[in-house]
Amino acid sequence: MKKFNKLLIATVLIAAITYLFALRRCAQEGIEIERNEEIKSTPNIVTEVKKIGKWEFLSIKIEELVDTTKGVLFKDKLSAIYHGTLRYGIDCSKAESDWFTQSGDTVYARLPEVSLLDDYFLDEAATTTVFASGSFTSDDRRDMRERAIKRMLEKSEKMRYKETAQENAKEQITIFLQQLGIKNIVFMD
Numbered sequence: 001m002k003k004f005n006k007l008l009i010a011t012v013l014i015a016a017i018t019y020l021f022a023l024r025r026c027a028q029e030g031i032e033i034e035r036n037e038e039i040k041s042t043p044n045i046v047t048e049v050k051k052i053g054k055w056e057f058l059s060i061k062i063e064e065l066v067d068t069t070k071g072v073l074f075k076d077k078l079s080a081i082y083h084g085t086l087r088y089g090i091d092c093s094k095a096e097s098d099w100f101t102q103s104g105d106t107v108y109a110r111l112p113e114v115s116l117l118d119d120y121f122l123d124e125a126a127t128t129t130v131f132a133s134g135s136f137t138s139d140d141r142r143d144m145r146e147r148a149i150k151r152m153l154e155k156s157e158k159m160r161y162k163e164t165a166q167e168n169a170k171e172q173i174t175i176f177l178q179q180l181g182i183k184n185i186v187f188m189d
Contacts, residue, residue, distance in 0.1 A: 054117045056089040057172060058165035062155065064148045068140060076134020082148035083126040086156055087117045088165035106184040107177060114165045122149055
């Protein structure tokens with residue numbers, strides 16, 4: 001039992017001495033906090049943004065009614081409503097390596113052009129035949145589908161969806177960069 005008491009006292013004594021040395025060392029060195037307000041652009045941020053892939057800024061559900069007729073005496077008629085979703089955004093992987101640069105506390109952003117993220121935006125499974133009389137070939141149906149796509153793109157251009165998506169891109173990227181602590185953001189055209 002005496003041996004156990006001696007061992008316990010020695011362990012407590014070593015722990016106490018170690019604790020006192022640690023306290024003394026911390027009191028001598030102290031901890032300093034340095035605040036640096038300067039923003040440093042790192043390749044890591046650009047790499048992480050590029051990993052986003054395709055960044056969508058505007059999604060528009062669109063539909064178009066297309067009809068066709070064929071025949072002379074007994075006209076065959078076909079009408080269908082085509083549905084699609086136009087998704088506008090940027091493909092971050094296609095961005096130049098210097099699309100974000102920094103000078104002082106200002107970040108300069110040169111965004112890639114906003115475009116359709118997917119050329120295959122038509123949802124053929126959602127196509128609804130409104131009226132059909134007679135028979136139509138797969139070529140006739142393909143022609144109608146292509147006319148629907150063309151009209152959807154024309155409507156998109158007329159409604160200026162691409163320009164709206166470009167403005168949305170600037171707003172969303174500004175918010176994103178501000179959340180990273182960047183205060184001054186200038187977009188270069």
